[in-house]
Amino acid sequence: MVHVASLFLIAGTVSGQTLAEDGEYRRAMAEAVRATANHVLPSVVVVEVIGASGSANGEVQQDAPTSGVIVDEEGYILASSIVVRRASASILVVLPDGTRHAAEAVAKDEHRDLVLLRIKTDTKLNAIALPDQINVRTGQTAVAVARYGIDASPLISRGVMSGNDRLDGIALQADARVSASFYGGVLVDLYGNPLGILIPAVAEGGAEADTDWYDSGIAFAIPLDRVKKNLARMRAGNDIKKGLIGIVSKSKDPYENQTELAAIRLRSPAEAAGLKAGDKVRSVNGSKVQRYQDVRLLLGRYDAGDSISIEVDREGEIITFDVTLADSIPPLKPQRLGVIAIDTTPESAKASDAPKANADNAPAAESKDGKQTTRVVVSESIAGTPADGKLRAGDVLEKIGAFEIDDVESLRRQMISAEPGKVIELTVRRAGAKDGDASETISLTPESIDNAIVTAIPKAWSDAGGKWSINELKLPDAANVAAVLAPEADESLTRMGLMVLLMNPGESAPQEVLQSWSEVAEKTGVVVCAVAAEDNKRWQPKEIEVIGRLVASIQKSSAIAPLAVAVVAPGAISGVKAEASDSMALAVAISASRTFYGVAVAAETRPPAVRLRENDAEASLQIMLPIGKDVELPSWAPTLQKSGYPVIRGGDVDRETLLRWVRLLQAV
Structure with a gap:
């Protein structure tokens, strides 16, 4: 293999480098890429899927082949879960020597879109070395390596590492151009060190399906140190699922310096552990957090069954909870009160926010520490909803139970996570209330959003x-x-x-x-x-x-x-x-x-x-x-x-x- 240091020296010449030097750099880089690919290619295989098409005449069709990586000499191969997304007649593995072998699915890592396959063969297999820890630096060269076709031809694509902890903490990202045939292949650095298994995925909201970014200059890979930690569980036939906790952020911007929780999902690990709405997360497993995005990235690394510690600030008291993550939480059944509410400050209820009469009718709000507080003011109650006849324009919504309502967004998230059919206690400062007047407590039962279509415009x-x-x-x-x-x-x-x-x-x-x-x-x-x-x-x-x-x-x-x-x-x-x-x-x-x-x-x-x-x-x-x-x-x-x-x-x-x-x- 070309010594990478010499390649860097060539690349680091002054801006007036000659064409000859540039050509030497290109040749050196090409040789380095070939050498690092050849280092891992003995462990890379082709995975073919032959599946029932579902057509009326019962035809059988073959899907486009993808790749896999041998992770154990006993015949265990890690591939992208794309090969088991639909029922198939058979899965075939083409080894580097061209021989074809039937494979069975042993277990899936549903969290990371991987599947563990096994073949039975007398052929000596070259298992890839799984590291205990990978060392990834943004900007370093990365090489995607895979195989394609009946002759298991090598596929190679070079790029640059562009990020870590992507896809909510589970993946590496590089700008190598990869097609569907690369999925299940391996991402390596220029020293030949394996980094991760390539998967089909897109960032949230990025495309209709997770294979739509193929050949677009974006490649995601699951770090091999995480793969190694889970391999024994998968070999035993145990599927792995994403670990869920059941917390809802208060901030609508995950990058805001805000970690307060707006709600706790019903029958979730967070509820079982004792977390409450209003808690401010301070750390996850000892790692400090400042933004909810930090919380998401840290939690995203863990699987169902993993136990974590989460430290929160509850009204000035620091409390640590031990939480065992679950593989599922009862689905949301979004609820609503039936109000149009606005965020406003004591003297700045603008005509652009709500009808002026309503804003003027809202009582003044006390300030905290000399600072103006945001109030959530009812603009309208919708006819035929739970709020109709109980809440009126100008009411200031202060609390749901013990949880303070600071903005409309946190109120909405509380309602989306609310328990169906359960009465809630709303603390309300009535429209037109004067200084010294006490707030009122109103009991009402929210309704499910799918209960009926609402069209009664105020x-x-x-x-x-x-x-x-x-x-x-x-x-x-x-x-x-x-x-x-x-x-x-x-x-x-x-x-x-x-x-x-x-x-x-x-x-x-x-x-x-x-x-x-x-x-x-x-x-x-x-x-x-x-x-x-x-x-x-x-x-x-x-x-x-x-x-x-x-x-x-x-x-x-x-x-x-x-x-x-x-x-x-x-x-x-x-x-x-x-x-x-x-x-x-x-x-x-x-x-x-x-x-x-x-x-x-x-x-x-x-x-x-x-x-x-x-x-x-x-x-x-x-x-x-x-x-x-x-x-x-x-x-x-x-x-x-x-x-x-x-x-x-x-x-x-x-x-x-x-x-x-x-x-x-x-x-x-």
Whole structure:
């Protein structure tokens, strides 16, 4: 192998290096890459999957081959879990010598998208050396190594290490270009040291499915020191799952210097250990944290069954809890009170936040340590909801039980995590209360979001006002044609909704489509953006990111309530059949869960090939279908419900009903 130090010396020449020196560097680098690949290739194999196609004639098809790494001389091979994602007739392993062997799946690491296979062979196997600890530096050269085809030809791709602790703490990231054939292969450094097993994955919200970033210059790999720690468990046939704790962050920005908990999931390890809403996390297993993102990364490393210690600050007292992580937590059943609430300060309730009469009617709030405090003020109570008749405009919501309500977002997360059917005690400072007046305690029972569609827009929203117009919306580096129907700048228009309407492939005139929405959009106060597919025949996974950027662009120019953002398809209207845009809308909403809080599609929608994540209290998504209460849900809906997504039967949905629902997504 080329000595890497000499390669660095060549690379470090002065800016006036000659072409000859540059050529020498390239030759040295190429030789170093070949040498490091050859060092691990004896341990790399091809994995072929032959599976039942599910077609009516019972044909059998072969999936594209991927790779694997021999981790034990007894025939154990680690591969990407992509090879066991559907039932197969057989799994074949092609060794470096070209021989083919039947393999069986021994165990899966569902947390890290790995599967342990085993073959039986008399061939002497070259197992890769699994390190006790890897040494990874951002910026160092990394080489992805795999095999492909019946002759097990080597595949090699060079890149640079761009990060550690990615995918919530489980993966390395490099900028090597890897295709699906690389999955299950190995990532090594220029010294030939193995670093990790390559997996198909994308960052949260990055694409429709976790194989959509292949060959894009982003590669994720599971560190081999973690693999080594879990290998004995997997050899014994034990599957490994992600460790869940059940805490909900109070901050809507995980990078804020804030670790307070807004809620604790019901029947979770955190609840069993004694953690409470309001606790401020100080450390996880002895590692100090300052932001909730730190907490996520540290917790993300652990598996179900692992025990950790978590230190919290509870009203000035430092307490340490021992928590055993679980492999599952009962899914969310999101609840609501039925109020539109706003964050405001004692003297700054602006017309841009709420109707002025309501803000003026709200009582003054005391300050803490001489600083102004944010108050959560009721702007409106929605007719027919639990808050109707109990909470009124101007009420200041102070506590749920013993938990102080500091902002609307933490209130919403409390409701998303609340126990169905359980009465809550709200401490409320009544509208018009004077200094010295005591707060009141109000008992009410929240309702499940999927109980019924809510469309009763408050009277204060009845006059949208302003002049509305349709304008083209274009991103500089996207081919999609889009248009937006929105009011001209007007401070009286506040807390509007935003509905992104995905047109069916082949429809290419969004401005014409929006003409028919003008009257109802203005009436309900919902901005509508119509987006055409780039391709006349289909929507593509890469367009998910484009749709998210269109939303961000609109939010900069219009006063959109952050939670009142939905993506819909024409099939969301009763009587309109499902088409390609319905599947795309569902894929967009699930993939970009921190952008969209509602999705409406036809009940006959074909479910997309999207990796389903559990709905969480930090980005809770509602799904609305235009069907009645007595109509059976589509076959894919129960799967979503088991993952915590409320599925709402909208009944007879017309355009106004749809837009009213979109705007009321902001109700807590």
